[in-house]
Amino acid sequence: MTAADAFSRKKSNTEARSVRILTFKIDDRDVSAREDETILAVARQNNIYIPTLCHLDGLSERGACRLCIVEIKGSPKLVPACVTRGREGIEVITNSERIADYRRKILELIFTERNHVCSVCVSNGHCELQQLAVNLGMTHVHYDYLYPRLAIDASHERFSLDHDRCVLCLRCVRVCDEIEGAHTWDVMKRGINSRVITDLNQPWGSSSTCTGCGKCVQVCPTGALSEKGKSVAEMVKRRQFLPYLQLMRGVDRE
């Protein structure tokens, strides 16, 4: 499935005309929801915390990180809350031992895949990945680090891309495509070799589609995308623009 497929599927969701209202349970609480709402959205409306990384309000869902996994009673499978819709009568459990354990493992694996050196990172202290490690009680990494050798793309005049800190959430890809409409970002290769790229894998600074708007930088959860000239811990992301742009996009479509 390409990124574009995921987006079009999401678009059709919001265009549904008559929606049914469902009732089900999350963590023993009765909740009601529109049938086109995800478990994550319903949980948030009810102030139930489910950790997320690739999800960002205002962007389509991607289901890439799997940190939002929840249990549904009677089903052996764990499902990602951000891309799973509620069903009548189900019982969702958002925080069991088992889930906590899996989430921690997923997080540890994310840490091992790249070189996340928080102490010298521009996003130290303002990083969603780092915050998740704290929230989920990750104290050690039980897997071997891969220490991939990755280059930085600092060819753009104002921004730089550090693959060492990238978690492949693909928020950059989505915001660039869905909000800015430039689709400068995409992904190349697969699995563990996946990398975000600009245009056809050419230096960002030479991209002919990039408008230099910087939205990708602002939505990036880690220090992978940052403004140049920031020193350690100085990169604070600003995302206030997203709800507005999202709203405008919605108006557009109707």
Add this chain to the structure above:
Amino acid sequence: MGQQVVIEPVSRIEGHGKISIILDDAGRVADARLHVTQYRGFEKFCEGRPFTEMPSLVERICGICPISHSLASVKACDEILGVQVPTTAMKLRRLLNCGEFIQSHSVSFFYLSSPDLLLGMDSDPAKRNILGVLEKHPALARDGIRLRQIGQRIIEWFAGKRIHPAWVVPGGVNAPLTADHRENMLALVPEAVDIIQRTLAVFKQSLENYREEIRTFANFPTYFMGLVDAQGNLDHVDGKLRFMDAKGNIVADQIDPARYQEYIGEAVEEYSYLKSPYYKPLGYPEGIYRVGPAARLNVCNGCGTPLADQEWAEFRSLERGPVLSSFYNHYARLIEILYSIETLDRLLQDPDILNTRTRAFAQPNYTAGIGVVEAPRGTLFHHYQVDDCGLMTWANMIVATGNNNLAMNRGVLQVAKRFIDGPKLTDAAVNRIQAVVRAFDPCLSCSTHVLGQQEFSIALIGPDGKVLDQA
């Protein structure tokens, strides 16, 4: 997939040192070598990283003087940006450095060296530590603990985090000083001055007891190097290089640190990872020079602050030329603490110090930068090259311990010759060999290893290469 890079802790400067003492056929000491087995790859793994990350990366070189590394680093970065750092930011950096010197010199003197100095080099090793000092000389030990705390407080108020602050940034500092913090710091000054003056008095009285150590602790003629300001006074953060010969003649003065390569060569010896820098005009190994507290007080015309200047004059009257024994580094450290406290006081009174314009912004405008400061242990050089995007392509650092490498080796040799006789390492010899290394204060991790009993290993080696004794 690319190849695997393993960044091991050994990439940092850690405290693993080993000394070999080599005997000749007659069983007398022929040579001594200090092997530094840990300095690996730091310059290498900077490559490809944005230069703006360097000030924080280099702070990880050393846990006890991270601020010196970050100051040298931001100065190199300032040059890459090509900006003029706002004067308030320069003063704030200098203030932070005062905190660092107070704290670092206090650790060196009170925690690491005072046990030797006050309890005696040959006292019970189990008690020869700060706790032993606390028992025997409670007032002095408490003073030491307090003074270190004051230094740390100051750093904390500036930079938030005590060990690895990220407050100094290329182009300046990232937050101005608050009026509250200024008041807090000013309030500490009188107490700090009292402590250091008391300690100086005690130390000067005890000098008599160390005649033998003074005579043999790296007491030989060498050149000296240090930074001085435009008036030739002591300068830790800015300033230009000055070289002095063993007789006290200034042989090179007001050298822009950017030209360091014209004056300093770096030799590589097989037995150590630490390069041996030497004064180029004299060649290797004749160009042996020393840096650090005593060297700085040797080369400067004075401290430029009233109380420290009095002490400086007394210090320089110890000998007719420059003070040659490295034992006097202890003394010089105390004087520099006093200088730092006075400088702190003076800068805090500066009406400009609360100015909120503390940072200049720019893109990288130059592809190379050289930053030099005086770290507590001596002159520290950071030299970077970047590509057009601001990514590091090359780095060279000369750390204080490196500058002193040749002198440390010769110092160990001198002590070994005096205290070793025959194929046995006596306690007296071991204690003094460790102590001479400590007089140079190579770095905390080193020094603590020396302080602990067996960790800093010394091997006595016969002419045939056989190990005769170990400690």
